[in-house]
Amino acid sequence: MADATPIVEMRNIKKSFGAVQALRGVDLVLHHHEVLGLVGDNAAGKSTLMKVLSGAYIPDEGEIFIEGKKAHITEPMDARQLGIEMVYQDFALAKDLDVAANVFLGREAVRAQLGPIRLMDKRRMEQETRRLLDRLKIDISSVSLKVESLSGGQRQSVAIGRATAFNAKVTIMDEPTAALSVAAIGKVLDLVRELKAQGCSIIVISHRLEDIYQVSDRMIVLRHGHKVCDCPVAGDIHEFRERVVAYIVGARDDFSKQIID
């Protein structure tokens, strides 16, 4: 099912924080059913670029097209309505709320509306959360456990489950395997493959090149707010690792003309 129009296209995205230019004109394309790895050193602009796509930051310049249509994303709700979901590095869960409440946070099932007051359908949210956890084989005994009582791996599972629960077209994962145990990392990568098989398009930010190598079809390397590499993930892992590191540290650059500008 090849689709010529990319699901996401970002053109010439620029973003500064005071004197710091985090993004200096970055282009990004994500195709349907593709897993894109986003790599770079600290402060290379990976997270900033993804926060622009998910509506957490408003870019200073640049355009975003979703399935060929120009999108105006000025807040997280806009991105969400376009089918873009982000799993944040720090989980972005409310620790005092339970699992079901976190999965449905911001889009609660409504059972009745009395004027401006909307009543939650708690039972439905609990049932659907249970079904979601079972489908993704996430091991959490009860959906009414508070998130603060879960382990790191369980929290990450809740965060990913939450992002994918509502048939997102694009799921962005910011360092999904950071701070996780080896076994939990395996689970998360399995989950990424499973989501791709189910037709999701995914962008994965990661420091762990092994993760990118294992799940990505293509990768983009950022350095100092510029794109320095955009190529398929292929070949032997050692060769891959060497090549990527060369881009990350600045020894290689496929778009060097833009840096001189």
Place this chain on the structure above:
Amino acid sequence: MSEMTKVDTKEHVTDLPAGLGRLGRAIDRFAALTAVIILFVFFSFAANNFFTVRSVLSLALQTSTVTIMGIGVTFTILTGGIDLSIGSIVALSGTIAVNAALFGVPIWLSWIVGVIVGVVCGLANGLMITRMRLPPFVATLGTQFVARGVALTITNAYAQPAPEAFGSLGNENLLAMGPQFPGISWAVLIMIAVALFCHFFLNETLMGRYTYAVGSNEEAARLAGIRVNQVKLVSYVISGMLSGIVGVILASRMVTSQPNSAIGYEMNAIASAVIGGASLMGGVGTVGGTVIGSFVIGILTVGMTMAGANYFMQTVVIGLVVIGAVYVDRLRYRKSLA
């Protein structure tokens, strides 16, 4: 899966096991309720006439005002804020309600005017916090001075007598049946209605859930698409509105405007919420807990008075109870502070 769980447990050796955490919370909850019962039994023996219908009704009446304010301040505490202005809002809304009645506005309308004054003050707090980005402590501290100052200015610091009919809300009892059962006052009924509605609001509505979410993790709430500023605004408006209601009740009970009324009540209200398990870090607290906390303070005050304890010692005891309650709060949230 068991392997994953095992490894993950190692990452979080400092965490309490989930079951123990829940058990701990259950014990906390029971502890508050148990404290009320123990205090009640204790004072029933220590003070003659404590355990009578009459004194229980009197206790409910005395506690009702601080309970309603405590429920209001619980909303702001849940969002991670605080409302220090509620005592002054009580004085201002009562004062303006009395003046409206004196001006010739129908009595029922003057009561509503008082409540609206509370709403306006709460709205001002909310706008200062969300638009001007002032810390809640500072914004509501400012309002505390301004509202008190306006009340004093309007009345020139005198208590003005209100029309007699103005006092019906605070002085008439329902279901009165002779000296044994003097009836239930409107204030107590309003307290019960407010408590039930707010409990329902926090537990069943989307806005209620967002109130917890904002206090628990404001950034997560924002990223989930929740309009954080709107949620905060609503919580300060509710706090102000409930203070406005209390202002009208108190002014009606005295049948005068009292620009110096309710000084320091905000501290009793906050203490009630804290004793009831609310965390000043936000995200944790319940209406039921605050009601219990308020009654702990009420029973201590009334009970010690009836037992003949030194009045000033009551303040000492309440202070110690607050410290003890906050210490328990700290123990519970130790891991999130670490």
